[in-house]
Amino acid sequence: MIVRVLLAVAALALVTAPAWLVSPYHLHVLIMAGIFTILALSLNLLLGYTGQLSLGHAAFFGIGAYTSALLALKLDWSFWLALPSAAVTAGFAGWAIGRLALKLRGAYFVLVTISFAGVISLVSINWMELTNGPLGLPGVPPPELGPWTLRTKPAYYYLVLAGAALTYLVCHRLVRSRIGRALVALRENEPLAESVGIDATRYLVLAAVISAALAGIAGSLYAHYTRFVSPEVFLFSYTVTMVIMVIAGGQGTLVGPVIGAILFTALPEALREAVAWQWQMLAYGVVLIVLVFFLPRGIVPSVARWRRSRAF
Amino acid sequence: MLTRALATFVVVLLALGVAPTTGDAQAPIKIGVIQPLSGPVAASGNYVRMGAEIARDWLNAHGGVNGRKIELVIEDNKSDPKEAASAAEKLIVRDKVPAIMGAWGSSMTLAAMPKLEEYGVPMVVETSSAASVTKRGNPWVFRISPPSEMEALGLEQYVDKLGVKKADFLAVNTDWGRGAIQAFGDMLKKRGVQVGVSEFMEQSATDMNAQLTKIKGTGGDTLFLTTAVEQITLVLRQGQEQRLQRKVITTGGSSSPTQLIKQAGAAAEGSYHIVFFMPWFPEAMPDGKLAKAFVEEWNKRGHPFEGLTEGFRGHDGIATIAEAVKLAGKDEPKAIRDALWKVSFTGVNGPIKFDKDGPAGKESGQSKPSIFVVQVRDGKVALPDFLKK
Amino acid sequence: MEQLLQHLVNGLVLGGTYALLGIGLTLIFGLMSVVNFAHGEFYTLGAYATFGALALAGLPFFLALAAAIVLGALVGALCERTLLRPLRRESIDTVMLVMIGVWIAMQNTELLVWGGVARSIPHPFPTAPLTLGPLNIAPVRLFVVAAAAALIGASWLLIQRTRLGTAMRATFQDRDTAALMGVPIGQIHTITFAFGSALAAAAGALLGPVFLAYPSMGDLASLKAFSVVILGGLGNLAGATLGGLLLGVAEELGAGYVSSGYRDAVGFVAIILVLLFRPAGLFARAERVG
Numbered sequence: 001m002i003v004r005v006l007l008a009v010a011a012l013a014l015v016t017a018p019a020w021l022v023s024p025y026h027l028h029v030l031i032m033a034g035i036f037t038i039l040a041l042s043l044n045l046l047l048g049y050t051g052q053l054s055l056g057h058a059a060f061f062g063i064g065a066y067t068s069a070l071l072a073l074k075l076d077w078s079f080w081l082a083l084p085s086a087a088v089t090a091g092f093a094g095w096a097i098g099r100l101a102l103k104l105r106g107a108y109f110v111l112v113t114i115s116f117a118g119v120i121s122l123v124s125i126n127w128m129e130l131t132n133g134p135l136g137l138p139g140v141p142p143p144e145l146g147p148w149t150l151r152t153k154p155a156y157y158y159l160v161l162a163g164a165a166l167t168y169l170v171c172h173r174l175v176r177s178r179i180g181r182a183l184v185a186l187r188e189n190e191p192l193a194e195s196v197g198i199d200a201t202r203y204l205v206l207a208a209v210i211s212a213a214l215a216g217i218a219g220s221l222y223a224h225y226t227r228f229v230s231p232e233v234f235l236f237s238y239t240v241t242m243v244i245m246v247i248a249g250g251q252g253t254l255v256g257p258v259i260g261a262i263l264f265t266a267l268p269e270a271l272r273e274a275v276a277w278q279w280q281m282l283a284y285g286v287v288l289i290v291l292v293f294f295l296p297r298g299i300v301p302s303v304a305r306w307r308r309s310r311a312f
Numbered sequence: 313m314l315t316r317a318l319a320t321f322v323v324v325l326l327a328l329g330v331a332p333t334t335g336d337a338q339a340p341i342k343i344g345v346i347q348p349l350s351g352p353v354a355a356s357g358n359y360v361r362m363g364a365e366i367a368r369d370w371l372n373a374h375g376g377v378n379g380r381k382i383e384l385v386i387e388d389n390k391s392d393p394k395e396a397a398s399a400a401e402k403l404i405v406r407d408k409v410p411a412i413m414g415a416w417g418s419s420m421t422l423a424a425m426p427k428l429e430e431y432g433v434p435m436v437v438e439t440s441s442a443a444s445v446t447k448r449g450n451p452w453v454f455r456i457s458p459p460s461e462m463e464a465l466g467l468e469q470y471v472d473k474l475g476v477k478k479a480d481f482l483a484v485n486t487d488w489g490r491g492a493i494q495a496f497g498d499m500l501k502k503r504g505v506q507v508g509v510s511e512f513m514e515q516s517a518t519d520m521n522a523q524l525t526k527i528k529g530t531g532g533d534t535l536f537l538t539t540a541v542e543q544i545t546l547v548l549r550q551g552q553e554q555r556l557q558r559k560v561i562t563t564g565g566s567s568s569p570t571q572l573i574k575q576a577g578a579a580a581e582g583s584y585h586i587v588f589f590m591p592w593f594p595e596a597m598p599d600g601k602l603a604k605a606f607v608e609e610w611n612k613r614g615h616p617f618e619g620l621t622e623g624f625r626g627h628d629g630i631a632t633i634a635e636a637v638k639l640a641g642k643d644e645p646k647a648i649r650d651a652l653w654k655v656s657f658t659g660v661n662g663p664i665k666f667d668k669d670g671p672a673g674k675e676s677g678q679s680k681p682s683i684f685v686v687q688v689r690d691g692k693v694a695l696p697d698f699l700k701k
Numbered sequence: 702m703e704q705l706l707q708h709l710v711n712g713l714v715l716g717g718t719y720a721l722l723g724i725g726l727t728l729i730f731g732l733m734s735v736v737n738f739a740h741g742e743f744y745t746l747g748a749y750a751t752f753g754a755l756a757l758a759g760l761p762f763f764l765a766l767a768a769a770i771v772l773g774a775l776v777g778a779l780c781e782r783t784l785l786r787p788l789r790r791e792s793i794d795t796v797m798l799v800m801i802g803v804w805i806a807m808q809n810t811e812l813l814v815w816g817g818v819a820r821s822i823p824h825p826f827p828t829a830p831l832t833l834g835p836l837n838i839a840p841v842r843l844f845v846v847a848a849a850a851a852l853i854g855a856s857w858l859l860i861q862r863t864r865l866g867t868a869m870r871a872t873f874q875d876r877d878t879a880a881l882m883g884v885p886i887g888q889i890h891t892i893t894f895a896f897g898s899a900l901a902a903a904a905g906a907l908l909g910p911v912f913l914a915y916p917s918m919g920d921l922a923s924l925k926a927f928s929v930v931i932l933g934g935l936g937n938l939a940g941a942t943l944g945g946l947l948l949g950v951a952e953e954l955g956a957g958y959v960s961s962g963y964r965d966a967v968g969f970v971a972i973i974l975v976l977l978f979r980p981a982g983l984f985a986r987a988e989r990v991g
Binding site: 023125126128133138139228281 | 350401402405419422425426444
């Protein structure tokens with residue numbers, strides 16, 4: 001009961017954020033948190049539900065960002081066309097990875113994803129004619145909705161909020177569906193699942209495609225918000241951040257990545273306020289270690305466990 | 313537990329929101345500084361910061377600006393464009409700085425630029441070299457560092473005296489390196505110099521033997537090198553190991569010849585360097601007295617001597633902003649922006665005055681910094697023969 | 702042709718260093734299943750420790766190297782006891798997350814302590830290169846290859862020929878049986894992690910004088926080490942050695958003949974191809990240990 005009330009309050013707060021948040025800087029932090037929520041949820045599909053870790057997820061994010069930016073800049077496409085195109089392109093890349101890494105599990109799958117991301121990153125730096133290389137793509141136009149340009153922060157915030165909510169819904173439906181149950185079965189015991197007729201390959205590829213497409217959407221939203229795309233979107237540190245969000249928040253749950261995304265987007269910014277620049281990253285590392293130590297299953301599962309234990 | 317977690321979360325959010333602001337008339341003038349203080353180029357970012365701090369202390373020692381003290385609000389952009397944009401937003405919105413200096417690398421600067429337009433706050437660019445920085449039509453950008461094209465022009469007069477007939481390029485694979493190859497290549501071709509191969513190295517690469525082996529096979533007489541001092545050290549050392557015999561000219565001003573001599577030793581002998589500050593003979597700078605005083609103060613604070621070739625940028629950036637605030641009479645962003653067009657004084661590098669650059673109607677400001685060439689001879693930095701009068 | 706030979710020599714020297722990085726990680730990742738993102742930080746630690754020992758304590762060169770290796774082992778042991786042992790029952794992902802935290806913490810501590818400026822580590826070898834016909838190679842690099850070979854050889858001997866090595870292999874093959882046989886599992890874990898970290902520190906101590914020491918030098922090293930481990934097969938020392946050499950040569954040839962910009966891509970593509978066609982690693986013959 002209490003949980004419901006709190007969730008309702010949180011939802012209400014999020015929806016009305018532009019009204020009560022004191023400064024546009026916080027709205028900026030929430031927008032970034034929203035984009036990372038989509039990313040975390042997408043990674044969670046792979047990691048939490050299939051048990052396969054993708055350490056190249058920044059590649060799908062970057063592909064989405066570049067696709068959207070290039071279509072808008074070079075072909076003058078509207079944002080509402082560029083976004084789905086970004087999703088499709090990223091999804092296609094996810095399909096490629098899924099089929100490539102068909103038979104690989106565990107550490108090997110991880111390494112293929114890292115290598116794939118590495119190659120894509122190098123292509124973005126070196127293929128000057130397409131991506132403008134390290135010089136990046138400045139001036140990505142903001143979305144237009146009829147007569148309005150979604151250039152203001154509150155407008156963009158609602159766009160991102162809608163995107164995040166939609167992503168959550170998609171994941172929610174997917175997880176509760178037959179597909180979701182098949183994925184969990186595969187995660188828990190693959191040979192057994194296969195023995196009852198669940199085609200591992202088909203479901204893993206499906207999970208990879210959806211996961212990548214969602215990351216591509218996040219990339220598009222990022223590109224049109226920051227209005228500048230450069231090869232740094234492929235930085236390994238982005239993937240690391242996503243992984244932290246999912247695992248610390250609680251993989252295999254739906255709320256976990258959301259909380260992880262908000263927490264770990266707000267944390268570096270809060271550290272900016274609280275700690276002198278020399279100590280910020282060190283503090284970040286220490287917080288991470290401490291968090292993992294006290295909540296090794298992630299925030300949400302630990303909370304759920306505690307609540308269950310209190311029931312008796 | 314969930315309640316506690318949520319409560320903490322809400323409290324944190326509120327804490328970020330309701331920090332009190334001081335409305336005192338004698339409050340200090342805040343200037344934002346965005347630099348890469350961690351990550352692979354942390355050294356350079358910190359040198360710029362040190363130079364900025366010297367400028368601040370000197371200004372405050374002389375009564376500040378318009379009777380108020382200068383305060384630097386320093387943010388780390390972690391060598392990540394996303395962080396540079398966040399830092400700019402935080403400085404403008406939370407700290408309410410009326411002007412910023414930053415953000416070192418061109419990608420970082422480009423990422424922060426939309427925020428300048430969004431909120432109407434000017435930024436003085438102290439290091440970035442990509443042409444696009446001042447050509448984007450952003451009227452809030454003022455650059456005191458030279459774009460690669462200007463650098464190449466600065467070297468043009470010496471090309472014959474240096475005896476460059478066939479040149480190869482080795483550059484770091486970033487906007488800076490690529491821009492330099494483009495600019496210097498164009499300049500050399502205009503003067504009839506043959507251009508050989510252009511090789512690249514990743515920013516974090518430590519082994520350049522493959523590239524050097526290729527370069528060795530071209531038969532050129534000069535190697536143009538554009539990267540930071542660490543990679544230059546490695547390239548020179550590995551070039552020595554491969555017995556690469558040719559003239560080396562480094563561009564970009566980040567070669568820190570003193571550090572190079574220390575770390576590359578004999579391998580650095582004979583190399584030429586384009587620099588924007590000559591701390592070895594400060595009297596030769598346009599304002600010799602100021603340059604000498606800067607070097608002395610830097611040494612007094614125990615900062616590494618090799619950092620001077622980059623640290624001066626921090627000084628000149630802050631001095632430029634302070635000059636604009638003085639002319640404007642108040643620390644209000646638009647007034648400072650307008651005043652920047654009127655600024656005309658001499659910094660450590662030389663005269664600083666902004667010309668219009670970029671699309672008509674929304675020009676950015678670009679100053680014409682002084683460009684120098686030095687050479688490493690007998691384990692010391694000296695003026696090249698053809699410059700000695 | 703001469704260029705090809707020089708490229709090959711460069712590649713082998715580079716590969717020797719990759720091999721050294723790889724064998725440390727293959728023990729930690731391959732045997733202990735710890736996704737050690739902080740492996741590169743032990744590499745960095747080795748380099749800075751050598752610098753500190755030489756520049757601050759004034760130790761002779763070879764003693765400084767030894768000190769760096771010992772420090773790597775000690776810090777590794779400390780890490781295992783305080784962070785990994787309490788989390789041993791947790792999932793591999795949780796452990797990975799902790800090691801990410803250690804990675805961030807170690808790197809930024811190094812940044813705080815030494816500053817961001819790269820340090821040059823002096824070495825006693827002559828700087829003039831040795832010339833064999835058209836080939837040039839610096840004496841210090843030859844030393845690195847020789848030292849790496851010695852360390853790899855010693856490690857192999859330890860794992861295959863000593864009781865300690867047998868105990869390690871037993872622990873990671875079947876923990877419960879090993880425990881029943883009286884093997885002190887806890888200590889074995891600590892020793893293995895310390896050993897792997899010491900090897901990483903050795904790589905850093907050897908390579909520091911060749912290149913430079915700076916705080917973020919470990920990032921690329923970690924990634925390359927993981928590549929080498931997978932190429933060679935998890936837990937496979939010989940495989941990691943050969944994998945390292947192969948990666949070095951492939952990168953050199955790629956950078957020399959394809960494009961220097963895409964240099965690292967060669968390594969990545971090689972990995973993808975290997976994993977597509979021989980997922981257990983290039984050199985896997987039998988069931989891997991652990």
